[in-house]
Structure formats: structure tokens, C-alpha cells
Amino acid sequence: GAVVSQHPSRVICKSGTSVKIECRSLDFQATTMFWYRQFPKQSLMLMATSNEGSKATYEQGVEKDKFLINHASLTLSTLTVTSAHPEDSSFYICSARADSGGYEQYFGPGTRLTVT
Amino acid sequence: GQNIDQPTEMTATEGAIVQINCTYQTSGFNGLFWYQQHAGEAPTFLSYNVLDGLEEKGRFSSFLSRSKGYSYLLLKELQMKDSASYLCAVRDNYGQNFVFGPGTRLSVLP
Numbered sequence: 275g276a277v278v279s280q281h282p283s284r285v286i287c288k289s290g291t292s293v294k295i296e297c298r299s300l301d302f303q304a305t306t307m308f309w310y311r312q313f314p315k316q317s318l319m320l321m322a323t324s325n326e327g328s329k330a331t332y333e334q335g336v337e338k339d340k341f342l343i344n345h346a347s348l349t350l351s352t353l354t355v356t357s358a359h360p361e362d363s364s365f366y367i368c369s370a371r372a373d374s375g376g377y378e379q380y381f382g383p384g385t386r387l388t389v390t
Numbered sequence: 391g392q393n394i395d396q397p398t399e400m401t402a403t404e405g406a407i408v409q410i411n412c413t414y415q416t417s418g419f420n421g422l423f424w425y426q427q428h429a430g431e432a433p434t435f436l437s438y439n440v441l442d443g444l445e446e447k448g449r450f451s452s453f454l455s456r457s458k459g460y461s462y463l464l465l466k467e468l469q470m471k472d473s474a475s476y477l478c479a480v481r482d483n484y485g486q487n488f489v490f491g492p493g494t495r496l497s498v499l500p
Contacts, residue, residue, distance in 0.1 A: 381432040
């Protein structure tokens with residue numbers, strides 16, 4: 275149980291375009307999901323906390339107009355990177371915390387974004 | 391502020407024991423987690439400590455001292471597949487946020 279999927283796993287896009295990444299909790303409901311970014315050989319950096327039915331909470335330094343987060347249901351959160359630039363190339367990972375309780379965050383497999 | 395510190399890299403020999411340390415200074419504390427991450431993959435959960443002491447789970451053990459802001463992950467009987475990054479993360483503010491340490495890249499040599 276407690277599986278989180280992400281789609282796509284890899285995406286290459288041109289500079290200036292937008293990319294949408296989906297994060298789904300497959301067998302549990304998650305009011306709260308988290309979006310992280312990870313650059314090569316670095317640790318995970320929390321970008322934002324996504325709450326179903328309300329606005330996401332962004333970490334300091336993360337542009338909310340550039341990284342649009344929509345958490346429209348208890349099993350789906352999306353991250354849209356708008357007007358992507360090469361410096362946005364990174365590994366994006368989502369995680370979800372089960373509403374049924376417990377202490378874990380369950381991580382998705384990640385999405386490798388390359389902006390050319 | 392939030393600060394979590396781990397050694398950047400460690401090397402150990404197959405079959406040996408290795409201890410990876412983590413020190414933290416955070417505005418709140420509601421549990422410490424250890425994750426394993428292989429290159430290009432998402433982190434996988436290893437252990438969780440919220441009270442002082444040692445938690446053992448097979449070849450992996452994790453220790454916490456809240457008064458010292460200190461934890462370690464102990465890996466026994468090292469295997470080649472244990473070569474990975476190990477991330478220490480602290481949960482604060484009633485479980486809303488995780489703060490991740492920089493990670494320790496462990497290389498297991500034959």
C-alpha cells in the first residue's frame with residue numbers, strides 16, 4: 275500500500291514553454307502533498323505544500339506564479355512549471371501524507387525535467 | 391532557523407559497519423527520519439525516531455538524542471547495494487514540514 279505515482283517520469287521541453295507534472299496517491303487519500311526539487315548531488319529542497327481545496331503554501335524564494343500548484347482532489351496534485359528556462363532543469367519529487375494518520379511521507383518516483 | 395548537518399561522503403567496506411551522523415537545529419521538532427536514495431530515484435523510508443533511544447530494523451538502526459540535537463543511522467553487514475545517499479530529515483510544526491539535511495553519499499567497496 276501507500277503508493278504515489280508521478281507522470282511523466284521524464285520530460286524535455288523548449289525554453290519558454292510550460293510543463294505539467296502530476297502526482298497521484300494511488301491507494302490512499304492525501305489532503306496534504308509536498309513538492310520538492312533536487313539538483314544533482316544535492317538534497318531535497320521543499321518548494322511548496324499543497325493542500326486539497328486551498329492555496330498552496332510556498333517556501334521562501336519559490337515563485338508561486340512560476341510554479342503553479344493545483345490540488346483539486348484528495349488523490350491528485352499538479353505542478354506546472356510556466357515559461358520554463360534551462361535553470362529550471364531539475365528532478366522534481368512529490369510526496370503525500372496519508373489522511374488516515376501515521377508519520378510518513380510517501381514519495382513519488384520523481385520527474386526529470388530538462389529544458390533546452 | 392533550520393539547520394541540519396551530515397557528512398558529505400563516507401566510504402566503507404562490504405561486510406563492515408558504518409555510522410552516519412546527523413545534527414540538527416530546528417525551530418520545532420516532531421520526529422526525525424532517515425531515507426535512502428539511489429541516484430536518479432526517489433527517497434525510500436528507512437526509519438523514524440521521535441523519542442530518545444535506539445530503533446532497530448534489521449540491518450539498520452537509528453538513534454536519537456533530542457537534548458543534543460543528534461541522530462545517527464547505523465548500517466551493519468554492509469552490502470554493495472547499500473551504496474546510496476542517506477538523508478536525515480526533521481519534521482517540525484506539527485508534522486507539516488520536513489527539512490532535509492544535505493545527505494551523505496555512502497560508497498561501499500568490495
